[in-house]
Amino acid sequence: MENDKAHMEQEMPHPNIYVERTLALIKPDAVHKEEEIEDIILQAGFTIVQKRKVHLSPEQCSDFYAEQYGKLFFPSLTAFMSSGPTIAMILARDKAIAHWKALIGPPNSAKAKETHPDSLRAINGTSDRRNAVHGSDCFSSAERDIKFMFPDAIIEPIPVGQSAKDYLGRFVNPTLLAGLTELCKKKPSDPFVSGLFSTFENIQCFKVLWDFL
Numbered sequence: 001m002e003n004d005k006a007h008m009e010q011e012m013p014h015p016n017i018y019v020e021r022t023l024a025l026i027k028p029d030a031v032h033k034e035e036e037i038e039d040i041i042l043q044a045g046f047t048i049v050q051k052r053k054v055h056l057s058p059e060q061c062s063d064f065y066a067e068q069y070g071k072l073f074f075p076s077l078t079a080f081m082s083s084g085p086t087i088a089m090i091l092a093r094d095k096a097i098a099h100w101k102a103l104i105g106p107p108n109s110a111k112a113k114e115t116h117p118d119s120l121r122a123i124n125g126t127s128d129r130r131n132a133v134h135g136s137d138c139f140s141s142a143e144r145d146i147k148f149m150f151p152d153a154i155i156e157p158i159p160v161g162q163s164a165k166d167y168l169g170r171f172v173n174p175t176l177l178a179g180l181t182e183l184c185k186k187k188p189s190d191p192f193v194s195g196l197f198s199t200f201e202n203i204q205c206f207k208v209l210w211d212f213l
Helices: 002-011 028-043 058-064 074-081 096-104 109-115 120-124 139-149 161-186 191-195 200-212
Strands: 020-026 047-054 086-093 133-135
Touching: 020 028, 020 096, 020 139, 028 047, 028 074, 028 086, 028 120, 058 074, 058 139, 086 096, 096 120, 096 133, 096 139, 109 120, 120 133
Parallel strands: none
Antiparallel strands: 020 086, 020 133, 047 086
């Protein structure tokens, strides 16, 4: 019986769930609705992996929208995107790119109000360019966009096999060793309260582990 069970487990390996990532931007015209938009994002099944608030320069905006260079709206686009702070987020879930594109709606906010009235651009956008949010078009765009806003981010798929071992050895193990060494030196009576998070290094150590797992 046990042999049959072992054989069935070999025949039916555990499924690998692919968690896709994409970049989301809350543009300057909708930053004041940050909390409201984030609530909708979370309710839609996304995880916000990383988030930062940035104020891009016109030059940075030109680099980010380099594919649009030469189009008539390019100067007004870069001027608008550099006019105030922007919230950049890495979103994760299955088919994140497609789900995020569906959630934000068409690029033109006026058209979105007609065809996709429940979309983020229909609700929060005011024109074709002032459309509240940005979403990557495809995997290659998402990869480029994430690297632009978060240079140190790891792009899915998460490494496995030897790549995973290399990642652990390079990024996780040294931080873990430093954190545990510090913890052993202090030997707190209650590590969760008095010692575990007493230093920035320890916080970073366990944050890296939590994010990776």
